[in-house]
Amino acid sequence: MLRLPTFRYLQPRSLREALAMKADAGPDGMFVAGGTDLYPNMKRRHQEPRVVISLMGIEELRRLDGWNVGTCVTLSALSSLPTFQRSQSAVAGAAQLVSTPLLRNMGTLGGNLCLDTRCNYYNQSYEWRKSIDFCMKKDGAICWVAPSSPRCWAVSSSDVAPVMVAIGAEYRLVGPQGERLVPAGRFYHNDGINYLTKQPDEILVDVRLPAPNGWDAVYHKLRRRGSFDFPVLGVAAWIQWNGKKVGEARIVLGGVASYPQEVAAAGAALEGAPLSDEAIAAAADAAYQPSKPMDNTDFDLSWRKQMTRVYVKRALEELRARH
Amino acid sequence: MCPAPVTAVGRSVPRREGADKVTGRARYTDDITVQGAWSGRTIRSTIARGAIRSITLDPAFDWSRVVVVTADDIPGDNVVQLIREDQPVLAPRGGEIKHKEEPILLLAASDRATLEEAATHVRIEYELANPVFEIGSATEVFSTVEITKGDVASVERTADLVVEREFRVGLQEQLYIEPQGAIALPEADGAFRVVGSLQCPYYVHRALKRALKLTDQQAIVVQAETGGGFGGKEEYPSIVAVHAALLARKAGRPVRLIYDRHEDLAATTKRHPGVIRHRTGVKKDGTLVFQDIEIVLDGGAYCTLTPVVLSRAAIHAAGAYSCPNVRIRARAVATNTPPNGAFRGFGAPQSLFAAELMVEHVAEQLGGGVSSVDLRRKWMLRLGDTTATGQVLTESVGSELVLDAALKAATTFQPSNIPTVRRGRGLSLVFHGSGFTGSGEKKLSGTIAMEALADGTFRILTASTEIGQGTKTIFCQLAADALGVPLERVTIAPQDTSLVPDSGPTVASRTAMIVGRLVQEAAAEIKQRLQRERPPLRVDKSYIQPDSIHWDEATYRGDAYPVYAWACTIADVDVDTTTGEVRVTDLVTAVDCGKALHPVMAEGQIEGGCLQAVGWATIEEIKMKDGGYQNDRLATYLIPTALDAPRIRTVLIENPYSRGPFGAKGIGELPMDGPAPAVIAAIHDATGVWLDEVPATPEKVLAALNGAQRREAAQS
The missing domain is CATH 3.30.465.10 (Uridine Diphospho-n-acetylenolpyruvylglucosamine Reductase; domain 3)
Structure with missing residues (x-):
């Protein structure tokens, strides 16, 4: 069984107190909230804080x-x-x-x-x-x-x-x-x-969060099972509608880079026109090009790259269907 | 009028150990505290093949706080007692390393921190050799089996159609919920008591005697509450127990050796992967002319139970069908991967996968409106028919019953209404031999005892273990009804080799049927004797092979199994044609179990087995790298969750077997056989493409769909 290393656990009641505790602990201190990421990581010695400062008691x-x-x-x-x-x-x-x-x-x-x-x-x-x-x-x-x-x-x-x-x-x-x-x-x-x-x-x-104001967004997640698994691809699509036309659009990919990767060209491919099949295909293609998953998650990386096109298309079709 | 007596058999009475399990009172190995016990761990090879050049204990580390065991510390034979004597308990200095994660050295310390630190101060140097990872390049053969019926060569030309296909099946992890573990305690007179998570106390008993040079009395094996086995705790616990005992012997104190999930996944046995080739000849009207089958299983680095797995694979390879001319050639080869071993189904799921898809291929190529269900009806083994080994089926043949019941239970097929999703339906018909293969039961002569105690209660003494399948409950039900007493008056002794006789291992779908029958017979005898005698009384009962069962080990002819259980499974799948993802939505399985001793547990066992098979068929994929498993964690070795499980409906058919207890047949492994070919057939029904392999991962399905599309485009 993997065990947690020993550490001090602090429970500040205010932001100010939390910041002071962190200042005292220096680089040895880390903040924790739910702990579902940090604690397993500590068991594997990914992070090794001597002082763990819980944020869960801070009302704000x-x-x-x-x-x-x-x-x-x-x-x-x-x-x-x-x-x-x-x-x-x-x-x-x-x-x-x-x-x-x-x-x-x-x-x-x-x-x-x-x-x-x-x-x-x-x-x-x-x-x-x-x-x-x-x-x-x-x-x-x-x-x-x-x-x-x-x-x-x-x-x-x-x-x-x-x-x-x-x-x-x-x-x-x-x-x-x-x-x-x-x-x-x-x-x-x-x-x-x-x-x-x-x-x-x-x-x-x-x-x-931006107030609801004529925009709509969806998120689609790819993984092997219906539960547990991290995304091997995530697609977030956002559209600011301008009547029947797309005013602005953003397509962001998760699970394929070290950050949520916005594909500006995919959003641009949609702007100023209705969300036609052609426009969706163009955006999906634009998202497919820079999607470069590496061989470090579940599934074959070429399949994951192919799925970018499928998932962007699905996300946009969903947005169109409910507009 | 007097009321009918309330009997226990056939009623879903509460599980014997159920309340303890759900309330947390059940004590699994790691829950047991032992005063003064040290913790042990195993140092394993990091290479797949080579020799140990040197083992160095860093002199800078204080080794006085640690017990170190090497092969030199083994008092008996450095052999894991099983079929062959090829697997060492610990790889000896200068000895050969045959796979990654091979045990080399054992450590124990009073606390885990010292233990973990000590482990970092062991240096092992190797002489590297070229490993073999692929079945195709393997040269060492563990065993072969040849089964011949009729004469394939002489009838080959008389077939109007010959269909040839190759099938591949992948590795699978048992993934019992509790990892392997044992605690060894030195006792008086040089004895060792080992408490552990295990299926077969007497396998462990023999292994301890052999490696530690102990007498029958000096080796004591006790099963702790065990969180699942599925075959994974058939042979491997012998290694864990011997390791723990070696550490306890040298430390002179109890030692706990509990694997974590990663070690368990990385080092313990898996289902044998394999390649199966079929050549089937038929007449224009579908009459079966010949079956020519070749099976190659990958045994991994050591033999373990591979020859018996191969034997069961070969005997089931022709499927549940009657063919006058059969040739089955099977061999198991060695590679430099961790040894494969027992896993629910034990070779049969592999060969039945191929056999069932072969029916589909033949039906497709025959055309002319002959469905694969028609062919099955035409080919299926019926009462009086002869199997590939020449066994004449004389009773309890449920082939047609299960086929009809499954077809009747299946709902009306509804095509998918999502344009990118295609729905399909597939069917399989399988049989599974209950009990040990051939003369196994005769050689083993499993024994149980029953006691009538002075307080009016009765006690069953058996080494058959409860691993979640219901042994304890079912045995008490059988005894209560045979005695004619209320269920509450029957108890079962702990599975402790110093108390109970060797009932044989808890494997091979044999416990309810073979050992359960002994319980029933012993109880009946006690009941009779109580008419004349007073308790306490004890009756011992050993299995005696009926004269009517004949098996020739040399020629593989005769009665391979006392009886067969039968199942027909219908699977509905949704295939997403844009991603290749397969979702099994609905599964109906009709099972001829002889008699459902405990209907709820029987259904539970069938549903669990079906889901395990669906996992094998769809998402459970082991990726190999340099001879090791790349996804050896629960975050990467994925099995279906509740959200991924299909709706499973079980139809129990009671088609009694005269020598089973109250007519029951063994069904523990059967549900693992049928779902995989049904799922692959359903994928074909949905999409028109054949996969011929499991697991059907989305990458493979999509590639097959794209290939089919390209072929169509090229033709038009």
């Missing part, structure tokens, strides 16, 4: 205020809110597709948005990783997926993050230097190690 982070959602709201709560099911269905739907009911009861919105990137060579026990001399994401020097690569190719595996990028949500961060608002699309880096622009001592406090 659990708040739901209109379309501002505290990051410690659980995925279960988020997916079951009738107002969200109605008016933020892509967010609620993506939250509902994460893992299993048990993990959604513990796992939080913030945790899913900050989910550690994943890779078949990384999500292994310490000893397994040691036997291949580790990888650059933790303890090693090489990327086993692409041995000549200077960077890590671990995969962004969040279901909710691609939706946030697609709908243009904003994240509010609070840190020692104060508060800042970051568009979801600028919160992520295409780098398996430094996949967030968030500083370690910053706390993701809440997410500001």
